[in-house]
Amino acid sequence: MPEIRTDRLLLRSWRESDLAPWAALNADPVVREHFPEVLTPERSAASAAAFQADLDERGWGWWAVEAVDTGEFIGFAGLDPVEDGLPFTGVEAGWRLARSAWGHGYATEAGRAVMAYGFETLALPEILAITTVSNVRSQAVMRRLGMTHDPAEDFDDPTVPEGPCRRSVVHRLHRQEWRRTG
Numbered sequence: 269m270p271e272i273r274t275d276r277l278l279l280r281s282w283r284e285s286d287l288a289p290w291a292a293l294n295a296d297p298v299v300r301e302h303f304p305e306v307l308t309p310e311r312s313a314a315s316a317a318a319f320q321a322d323l324d325e326r327g328w329g330w331w332a333v334e335a336v337d338t339g340e341f342i343g344f345a346g347l348d349p350v351e352d353g354l355p356f357t358g359v360e361a362g363w364r365l366a367r368s369a370w371g372h373g374y375a376t377e378a379g380r381a382v383m384a385y386g387f388e389t390l391a392l393p394e395i396l397a398i399t400t401v402s403n404v405r406s407q408a409v410m411r412r413l414g415m416t417h418d419p420a421e422d423f424d425d426p427t428v429p430e431g432p433c434r435r436s437v438v439h440r441l442h443r444q445e446w447r448r449t450g
């Protein structure tokens with residue numbers, strides 16, 4: 269399975285030692301502010317296993333992210349097909365980091381690397397990113413990556429229970445635009 273290296277990060281396979289920090293990250297109400305609920309350790313472990321199964325099968329997906337200088341697991345980033353039931357199809361980019369890893373530019377650095385992987389290696393014509401209207405930090409990452417948002421595309425995510433996390437925005441980046449802006 270390909271790994272992705274950046275100046276400060278390694279996007280790699282999931283390891284047994286990631287499970288405890290992954291569970292802690294998903295139990296943090298601040299990290300989960302824009303999701304319907306925090307996750308139990310069991311659900312966190314199941315998600316890591318599912319992510320690794322996708323990486324094994326396809327060679328790409330939600331990679332575990334490690335900070336190179338400390339060797340510490342800090343979260344995930346990657347690409348995944350858009351969930352069924354949404355008003356559009358395609359491949360989305362995503363990121364979720366432990367709170368201690370916010371404010372260092374890591375999500376944007378990982379995002380740039382997965383965009384390059386998606387456009388150059390997978391030859392995707394377009395990459396999407398989806399989040400709730402309230403998740404301004406994630407939307408800032410999307411803008412830093414050169415993605416654009418059309419408010420006419422805002423939608424109620426049918427995969428999310430009724431509530432404040434349902435109203436969602438989609439950002440898009442076309443391969444030509446990515447090439448043009450470098």
Ligand SMILES: CC(C)(COP(=O)(O)OP(=O)(O)OC[C@H]1O[C@@H](n2cnc3c(N)ncnc32)[C@H](O)[C@@H]1OP(=O)(O)O)[C@@H](O)C(=O)NCCC(=O)NCCS
Nearest residue numbers: 299363364365370371372373374375376398399405406409
């Ligand atoms: C979304 C999320 C990954 C964004 O993290 P983030 O730290 O805000 O984003 P980045 O990693 O790109 O870091 C940018 C910040 O680092 C700062 N920074 C510090 N050093 C930097 C460097 N060397 N290079 C770039 N930026 C740097 C930037 O100035 C910016 O600060 P600001 O937020 O005060 O403007 C994080 O908030 C998160 O994990 N949230 C919970 C999960 C989630 O909502 N995921 C998205 C669901 S769609």
